[in-house]
Amino acid sequence: MHKRKSIMLLSVIMTIALAGCSGGNNSAKSPATASPGTETAEALADGKIVSSPLTLTYFVEMSGSPAPGVKSLNDMAAYQETEKKTGIHIDFKHPAGGQEKNQFNLLMSSGDYPDVIQWGWNDYPGGGVGAMNNGVIIPLNDYIDKFAPNLSKLLADNPAIKKEISTDDGRIFAFPFLRSDPYLRTYFGLGVRQDWLDKLNLQMPTTIDEWHNVLTAFKEGDPNGNGKADEIPLLIRKDTMLNFSNVFLNAWGTSGRFNLKDGKVLYGPVQPEYKQFLQTMRTWYVEGLIDRDYAGTDDKQKDAKWTGELLGSSEMAVGGGIGKYTNAMKAKNPDFNLVGAPYPTLVKGDKPVLGQLEPIFNSVGAAITKNNKHVEETVKWLDYKYGEEGSMLFNFGIEGKSYEMKDGFPTYTDEIMKNPDGLSFATALGRYAVPFGGPLVQDKRYQEQNASLPQQKDALNTWMNVENSNWLPPLSFTNDESARLAAIMTDITTFRDEMFDKFVMGAEPIDNFDSFVKTIEGMGLQEALEIQQAAYERYLKR
Structure with a gap:
């Protein structure tokens, strides 16, 4: 009798344990069905998001004056490093210079959306709310909670930022470009x-x-x-x-x-x-x-x-x-x-x-469209920029090339600050990083070097002295x-x-x-x- 009871008790414990494991696996998946080839971050020891190649399409403007040889953001070192790190390739769709608004409007009317659209969403009728209500882009709250630990922590630690990027009904429509430091909001x-x-x-x-x-x-x-x-x-x-x-x-x-x-x-x-x-x-x-x-x-x-x-x-x-x-x-x-x-x-x-005074969030952000079949992977890829490694990469570029650490301060090299080809600061940096737009938190140390002249530093302090x-x-x-x-x-x-x-x-x-x-x-x-x-x-x- 004692032996039978022990066997029955062991059977019950194993059943409960198996059920718990099953529930844990389900909770690790996105609200949508996980895509083939997707594994949890713990399962991929090399830090990659996917175990097999994945390409996502991404509509975004190029910067106003790209460096020679930079015809796509794939030519930028930060995105090349991100692809190596995550295993995800981005097929960037850049509108022609001077035609950005027209091509965005054509894209909206076509209904044939890429996986991600980076835009200043105030330009869309109804803003991000209108784009969600019209079924163009999806709300991201649940996905951020499950698959974006870096942005989740940022929002939990900074309620004011969460308020700025949320709609009146609490939805989040994009991974935001953020100027959270007051020093960055006046220029x-x-x-x-x-x-x-x-x-x-x-x-x-x-x-x-x-x-x-x-x-x-x-x-x-x-x-x-x-x-x-x-x-x-x-x-x-x-x-x-x-x-x-x-x-x-x-x-x-x-x-x-x-x-x-x-x-x-x-x-x-x-x-x-x-x-x-x-x-x-x-x-x-x-x-x-x-x-x-x-x-x-x-x-x-x-x-x-x-x-x-x-x-x-x-x-x-x-x-x-x-x-x-x-x-x-x-x-x-x-x-x-x-x-x-x-x-x-x-x-x-x-x-x-x-x-x-620029708002903390000026509506520029990367939104995920309804056509995206790889939402979980996309969220993880976008969230990389909000972590320490991704933030350094997209604000400063490649250590030893575009910046060097000096007394704990990421200092841009002479290639950026005194470009031998006569390129401006922004254009030279554009070969490596893009701290002036896109889904990331702009680093104050970028602006302190962008405005490195005494006249620039004094101007910022003067212009900030306003109610x-x-x-x-x-x-x-x-x-x-x-x-x-x-x-x-x-x-x-x-x-x-x-x-x-x-x-x-x-x-x-x-x-x-x-x-x-x-x-x-x-x-x-x-x-x-x-x-x-x-x-x-x-x-x-x-």
């Missing part, structure tokens, strides 16, 4: 010729009135020393003035788009402060302080004006402005000194209200809200842009501002404000 502002200020015995301007005095002196004082009245005191690109950081409009505490005031969403161009801003720009234009060709100046023309010693000030990025022009002028004019100027205020000593509490965070809209908002704001934005030029150039008197406001209100502004306010209140409840 744009006003640049001014410090050597011109010094030559004319001028102090750095901090208020609108002081800027008027400085611009007048630039116009009349011949700071470039050629004996001609050819100086252009200020160039502000129209698209920047209206849509980006509004480097002067911010002095009035508003913007050219939607922003917050006391928790309420407002549209800047219909506020009384916007009229005061327009009047100031009109005065400066009449006095010849603003470039007469501001509305039609492109990047190449702007570059020519800076390197031609014609410009005294303009809006610019820390790398593509201060860094680019300083390096370009080293040999031509050793005295050339371009520095960052504070965002202006109306009252001396006040802290600027609004500057340029910035009245910017709207990235919001999520329903499909219906997105459609209505697009329909309303397309007309409003077109009218705003047309009238801006008319007001500044004098074709429309500033006294007609009230009529301008009524026209915008008649285009459905109130409904747009209600949509924005509702989305903002949902954001607060995330």
